[in-house]
Amino acid sequence: LTSPPGIADFVLQPVACVAGAELLGLLPAAAPSGGPVVVVDVGGTRTWVSTVAGCGREVLSSTPLEFGGDTFVDLLVGHLIRDFYGDGASTKKEDAVDTRQELDDPAALSRLYEAAAAAVIELSSKTRTDVDVPYLSMDPETRKPRHLNAGVARGVVQAEFESWARTALVPR
Numbered sequence: 001l002t003s004p005p006g007i008a009d010f011v012l013q014p015v016a017c018v019a020g021a022e023l024l025g026l027l028p029a030a031a032p033s034g035g036p037v038v039v040v041d042v043g044g045t046r047t048w049v050s051t052v053a054g055c056g057r058e059v060l061s062s063t064p065l066e067f068g069g070d071t072f073v074d075l076l077v078g079h080l081i082r083d084f085y086g087d088g089a090s091t092k093k094e095d096a097v098d099t100r101q102e103l104d105d106p107a108a109l110s111r112l113y114e115a116a117a118a119a120v121i122e123l124s125s126k127t128r129t130d131v132d133v134p135y136l137s138m139d140p141e142t143r144k145p146r147h148l149n150a151g152v153a154r155g156v157v158q159a160e161f162e163s164w165a166r167t168a169l170v171p172r
Helices: 013-023 069-085 096-101 106-123 154-168
Strands: 036-042 047-053 058-065 128-138 145-153
Touching: 013 036, 013 047, 013 058, 069 106, 069 128, 069 145, 069 154, 106 128, 106 145, 106 154, 145 154
Parallel strands: none
Antiparallel strands: 036 047, 047 058, 128 145
């Protein structure tokens, strides 16, 4: 704000995304030069789909969708809980918030959410990651601690999201 005119300027996020993609060579070579580009920005709680005019770098339209990074974390937590406790403790994919009811220990659930959030971030740049949460619960029969140690592929989160999106985002 204190720099001389022409040195610094505010740029809308979708426009900055397209400029960065051009700079890094991420846009498809077959795209028409200067043609519109669709930008999908997955934020923490909301996702924006914007159309940006390539040449003028102006935002033609933006539409918010009611999901974000938190949704991916919720879906991964649901998957991990179903995997950890078996199908008998299964949660509904279309209602990811219900996963919070599967663990009655708030501290264990918090640790599981932290591990899932770290895994989702790691899966944005890798195809696989490990999720380790020691002492997640106690085995009711042996009274020994149970540890969650699961390998997760990016495809697992994608499949969970696809299943959730079919029920939550697609009009019936």
